[in-house]
Amino acid sequence: MNKMDYKQLVADAISDAIDNQVSTSDIYTKIENPKLSKNGDLAFPAFVLSKTMHKAPQEIAQEIVTKIDGVSFDKVVAAGPYVNFFLNKQGVSEQVISDILVEKNHYGDNQDGQDRVVTIDMSSPNIAKPMSMGHLRSTVIGNSIAKILTKNGYKPIKDNHLGDWGTQFGKLITAYLKWGNEEDVKKDPIHYLVQYYIRFHKEDQEDPELDVEAREWFKKLEDGDPEAVRLWEWFRDASLKAFKQTYQKLNVDFDTYNGESFYNDKLQNVVDTLKEQGLLEKSQGASIVDLSDEDLNPALILKTDGASLYVTRDIATAIYRDKTYHPVMNLYVVGSEQTYYFKQLKAVLKKMGLESADGLHHVPFGLITVDGKKLSTRHGNIVLLNEVLNESVKMAKEQIAEKNPGLNNKDQVAEDVGVGAVIFGDLKNARVDSIDFNLKDQLKFEGETGPYVQYAHARAESILKKAENPNFEKSNHSLTDDDSWEVIKLLQEFPKVVKHANQNFEPSDIAKYSLKLAKAFNKYYDHTKILVDDDELNARLSLVKSVSIVLEESLNLLGVKAPNEM
């Protein structure tokens, strides 16, 4: 039994009290956290036993209370059909706080992953296009999942599957040669390249010749024409450089940048293998893999003209990852509009017998819209990530000037808070929720926001700094007042939250938890004077230290910085 699992303690006690008529594991799943604190810390609804025991639930609750061995609890009371358990506050707080002080930022770590590798396909911006709020989602969710996986004992590999190949490069080269300017592109590559791209899509409505030219340029690129390759490499390098600046702002890095072009020489092998395995069929001139036995539409591998498609490339990618890393899971942090596609991809890989195919998980997230409309680079309808980040940092600077003008490292803190607000804002809601973007909402620093959590952490650190000789000796960590008890119960839950977030690939579990903890701490902070020289001073400081550790670690799991002052 986990030393911290009080639910198990309760389940065992109940099972004993009813002479093991129902298994502890069955009881365990029924135990709940009461909404109201007057109903205890854990509760058992006795309804579930009334059928097997042929008694009224109220009667059963009474019986359990009289028979239970109460030494582990402050009290156990029957409230109608419920048995309410009040945990031993001194024991629990002593245990939880000393654990955190010893384990520090490793509190909540577990070894479920057993060092197994998980590949994460994430971020994946397109060359020569600016990163939008949509890319933010994939980047920030993927980054957080990687951190959560690490905390659960996995070895994540973050792979930025850049969109650096495809017919759009024919268009881009054509547009650049017609309207482009070398100096401009050198100055601000993405800004100008995207202008050319948008212009191309405007003008090709009138002038179908453009498309013909674009196709020719892409063909040249595929055939290794030096001029085409030179331009492509230039666009790619310049774009990547710009992306990396944004990633630096977000504090995200990648293990690999194997974009789509990386798999160019691996596509033929996919086609050959599918043929050898007898999976490839002709249909309406194209080559497909039939998936009707999986109740799915066929996967289109080769177009009528013999050209490959994205499935082909994704199959090559999955095979490469399988061979190179032997991952136990292969995650794709990609918008929910591609759910059906990933079902097809997985089905094909399973048919091919790929070892890691079962571990393929699409980790979808909801669409970002503006005024209810989908974002589109082509139509110039886009929210630029850099602009949002810059606005948010600017806002953070204003807040500092107003609230804490004497602060050191103002610029760094403004960066941490401004960027943190954007990241946290994206991660606090369930992944699948779609978001109608609104800059004003995004730039809120009050209430349920990243800065709120950061502020609670900074307050805790501020106290610890003021405390002359914080003494975290083991002897006295027990606190029993109501406000600190709420904090301690939350601290105790952290390891479970870490597991749950991992199982569901759900960073918002961590974000919501951090809000709850910050809120409970702010309440405690407001109601209790901490720096008072009495018997419990060290216990209070130990609690403050524990809160600071767990808040910082929660923010860290989200990829958000936790400044000590703000």
Next chain:
RNA sequence: GUCGCAGUAGCCCAGCUGGAUAGAGCAACGGUCUUCUAAACCGUAGGUCGAGCGUUCGAAUCGCUCCUGCGACACCA
């Protein structure tokens, strides 16, 4: 048309492996800085949990039907 996701307070969302009086935040109104950072805390007000039927001792939560919105449904990724 078929499939998927969603519908909870004026707005944005928790709660959804069924359990005690449905919870936060924003916005509104009122209170709290000579005391550890007021980016905070406390209070007031605000609800047919999209609609209906069913399962159950008990349904926001599970099942079915319907309504609404968004998305996906072979040569874009």
